[in-house]
Amino acid sequence: MGTAEATVGARRQPVVIEESFATKLLRGLSKAPIHLLLVLLALLWLVPTFGLFITSIAKPDAIGTGAWWKVLSHPSAFTWANYSHMFHTHSITSALIRTAIITAGATALPLLIAAAAGYAFAWLEFPGRDWYFLIVIGLLVVPVQMALIPIYRLYNGAHLYDTLYGLILFHTAFALPFAIFLLRNFFIGIPRDLMEAARIDGASEARIFFRLILPLGVPALASLAIFQVLFVWNDLLVGLTLAQSNQPLNPLIAQQLRQFGSNLDVIAPAAFISLVVPLTIFALFQRYFVQGLLAGSVK
């Protein structure tokens, strides 16, 4: 986004040589409808999240008798009790912790494995390299749904069903194709001279990988990490299928949905908590997120 603005600024210079105040004002006014439209759209975009938040702090009986925007004018209808009740409920807090563990594990592990593989695909020679890479690209589109049934069976036998390991390993595997693809493309852009120099110095591949490739790859790794954190944290299907009593947050909330109308005082705060974490991460690391998005799509 930064670059977009810079370009816009740079272009404007030569065209707009000198403008009287009146012209500026006129131009500003002619854009007023656009500003207004954008403000309206932005507000519209905020409504669902805001509504969920207000619902999450409304007293249960206030939810029953009126909607959140009516509750807005009655501060007495607000309460943090929904949240404190939720955090005192063992199931939600432990699900939060589990989700955090799964997310951390299923982010670190695939990044390391994919970085190694990406390095090999970019700089090491082995027979059939390009064919293997082609297969990796092919696996990019394999839907998670393909794996659920056999992995469910496999996990039952291997005692990985309903364990954090099981979920971490599953997410790891499904993160790999994209991560390898992206990192290979990133690593291949490392100047050849740099690599040659390191090899002439007699550094081992491991050394090159840890001392040169990983540090250089930080921007790409960071983008991937953000994506993976969001992806794993936000997962519903895998958690629902491969866990039972050790479910992460989303599948746990999902169990309440069948009684949506009457459980809203439980569902709303839990759903809000579930989205606060990814939103915070998004806000903190937005730059990497956008970079990754662009690297992944505008190849």
Add this chain to the structure above:
Amino acid sequence: MRYTLALIAVLALLAAGCGGGGSKKSSSGGGGGNSNVKGSVTMIAVWTGAEQAAFQAVLNGFKSKYPSVKVTYQAQKDPASFLSTAVEGGKPPDLAALPAPGIIKGFVGRGLKPLDFAKSTISANYAPGWLNAGTFDGKLYGLFFKGANKSTVWYNVKAFKDAGVTPPKTWDDLLKDAKTLKASGVDAYSIGGSDGWTLTDLFENIYLRQAGPDMYDKLTQHQIKWTDASVKQALTTMAQVIGDANNIPGGTSQALQTDFPTSVTQVFTSPPKAGMVFEGDFVAGVITSSTKAKAKTDFDVFDFPQIGSSSSDAVLGGGDGVVMFKDNPATEALIKYLASSDAQEIWAKRGGYTAPNKNVDPSVYPDAITRAAAQGIAKSGFRFDMSDQMPAAFGSDAEFSDLQNFLKNPKDVNGAAAQLEADAAKAFK
């Protein structure tokens, strides 16, 4: 085949029942202290919180009788799917309580042990419907430990008083009262159509009364088709309620989005959105936990009205059935104990529990409402929830959406019956 066996069981029970009718407490099973039974038993069920505490009290009673047996109970929020994977992985718990016979049936042949050692105890203490619901291919696999009476209708006392109506005894009275309620300005029926099972329960209550228990058993086994005249008649009767869209809060489109707890709470808020709601004795728990209504002054209950010449014995219910994966003296002792009135009275005293054992002393129930519910499911006309007994693909999936479609379009009785039959045929294949 199974029907014949069920009949034999009924006859056997009638014979047994006549003899032992007088004695109130026959302290069945569980008997005196038995310290030579040793071992440990693991068990899972859905009960958590207050229910878990109550069940633990029941287990403590077992402990005092069998001091050398250690029972470990674990709560599972979805015992059926937990068990499904546990069996697949080869490590099921010794005992498990499952919510429906249809689910129990799914485990027959996958490691379930028959409970025939407890058959005589159960037939002496339970209405025959309970025994049948736990029997598959001639063998008893499920002992129902916790029951629910589903032939109840809960109503807003003040709304009934304002409208000047009294709890109806017959279907015609019900329809008349509903009209009067409407005239008074309160919609009569609260329908939780978003949860398909509330609709199957309504249908089953009507069918059991109108077509009678024999036909009910046949339909349960899919020995008659859903296109049978009796089904169509029951659907037509059902349409008198669910087709009265004007008398349902928000009409049928709202009813389809109303879940069961909301269908209860909206009857007991002030002002009420509806006058009454059809569902089982567990409605009381929803009322007391989610509304401020008080028993008798704000909410009360009446038996599901009689239809035509139906027997007042006809009662529909459900319950949690205990199944066994490991057969040893310790598990057998626990099963027999759980079937006994001694064990069930412990929980009954604490409330929130309806004992399926008919010899449980009614005076132990903390209130009149649960007492009445319990007396209902002890009756010989008791039948277990039909949809619970059918294959899950029909009884807890397709039948739901078919009846929801019927709620959408209650005039199309033939279409609904045809669709139900098509789906049932697929599931029973």
Add this chain to the structure above:
Amino acid sequence: MTSTPISAEPLPGAAAPHSAQQEKRRRTLSALAFVGPAVFFLLVWTVYPTIYTITRSFFGKSGFSSFVGIDNYKTLFSDHVIRTAIKNNFIWVVIVPFAVTFLGLIFAVLTERIRWATAFKVVVFAPLAISLFATGVMWRVMYQKDPSQGAINAAVKAVSDEFSKPGTLTGAQGSSPKLVPAHGGIQLNQTVQPGGTALLGLTAIPAPDVPAGAKQAVHPQPKSGAITGVVWRDFKPGGGTPGKVESQELGLPGVTVVLRDANDKKVQSAKTGADGSFAFDGVGSGSYHVAISKSTFAKGFAGINWLGGSLITLSMIIAYLWASAGFAMVVIGAGLASIPRDTLEAARTDGATEFQVFRRVTVPLLAPVLTVVLVTQVIGILKLFDIVYSIAPGSTINNATLLAYEMYRRSFLQNDFGLGSAVATFILVLVIPILVLRIRDFRREV
């Protein structure tokens, strides 16, 4: 990680010179050490399962002992619910990627020259970080049918109430068969002559809706040259006798009553008093109809059934657009930024209007970016599961369903892993064209 001293490791590369052959093998081995873990994961978690699932789809419910050929695929195309899923997936794939791209393009262009664009972009982009599951929960709150619960219907109601005010006795009905609907109101089906009376009893009025100050209704007294009558709540506990003014039955004040002549032409109108009485004075001879006006019963807006069977797909699509438009906006925005300005300026100098520049220059230059957005959306939609699960209530799930949801339901809720595998395989088949596209791209690149 980088601070770990690596020098302790043996450095085989620096050791005694190897033959070229040995060197090559050493390199291959070390490369394999690098790709090994990835290969292991991919083999166990994606390659093996893919083969398993495809194979499994030819077997029945009870496992590999029951070969059923293509029966599961026949079911796939004959089961009415799965067919709905296929139809819905088709609707989604045809509409949604284009809608997302279109929205993204509009937003990207609108924000291109706005100073506070970053703030706008963050707001629109942020939902991408939220799970589709939570998105579904939020929108389900928004979509509640009751206008006092769902924000969207509340907004519609606020507007619609401006145009047609709801009446005072919206749910009321005539108490006897003599009262029939007419002209949108309720009319006595017998005509009344001057000196006659009209009894207009209403029921189905909730007690709180009876206007304050209502008094006991009184049976109207006939008056020559006039038509008198009463509008009252014809109900007392137990129901009372319909059509008869009884004690405990209140008059309904403030109700507009209309008098029509034999040609159905409106002659007079009157408002009822505290006891519900009304009178039309100076009525000429003839037969008249007496009716309660339409406005009394005008129903307020009852709410659009967003989560009902016919709208559920649209409702889900709107929620999905809310979540995904930001993605398209950012990607397309970056594409816009990379368009050479000279090209645009050249077109403008040639006298092209802004719209022409946009259509003839910008969009074609953006084509590769737009394609990427479209393709990404198509893949996403074929795997879409969460939003069905979280938005659709149980009663409309069969109208809302998508293939990915059917795969889950058939396998894990109905334990028919054969059919579930067939659905999964079908999804795979649908994404294969995209796979071919990707591989072609890669080969061109190499």
